[in-house]
Amino acid sequence: MKSILILVAFIAFFCFSCTNQLKQNQQMIENITLSERTRGTQRVYNISSENLKIAINGEESDYKVSHAEWSKLTETASIINLEEISAYKAPTTKRFNDAALASTIKVSKENKEFESVSFDEGNPPTELKNLYFEMKKLIKTKKSN
Template sequence: MKLTIAILITVLVTTCNPKNRDASASVQQFIYQATTRGSSYSCDLTENEMIITSEGRETFKKSVNVETYQWQELISSIKDVSFQGISQLKVPSSDRHSDRARIATLTIITQKKTYRSTDFDEGNPPRDLVPLINRILALTQTVD
């Protein structure tokens, strides 16, 4: 009987994790943005498409297809991230306050809710977001 209860509790705890219960499966869109006075950069990713926009001295806009494996890599890179907590993540630097870095943000849109990260310095995101942002930026490097 004790063994049955222990197994039941283990199953409930592992399957009912409120952190991201099926949230990563319901992600519809990632938006990475970096802005400062006079320039902005945006990467808007859905399961099928990536739109990159850069504005400043020159304007650039390009749309490319996202492969299934690329989307799955993005999803797997956030499996341990609490979407509810990304707005309170500790940022490692504050160069954006003095215009030494663009102000960057990450937005995760699911079927039910939109989650926006705290502002951080471009190139120096909160530790929990590093894997996802690195994958997003790696994808953008494949665009001509």
């Protein structure tokens, strides 16, 4: 009985510790930027804890970001090893001949910037797929309102 109680206490402590660490990582992220470019188009989506700034070919718009939306985005970003983000391989190369927009993701955390390699719009490196599609979902939701 005593060993079961100790085991339950250890598991609870471990879970609490992991949750705290995840929340700390989320809070340290200052903003996340998605850039998509080709010869005739330039789109920049900058998301922070308070707003989403969209610049498409020089035309700028601002949208409010809720705490829940920002938490979901930072939770997804905190799973990525930011130190290795520039080494992730792009799965396709259509951007080299303007068949796709050249995209990058940049995460600012603790006054450091971590930028991905260039990849084709809609086809990010495997390690960035969740973050990329979470960002696109948020952008689409804000633009359609």
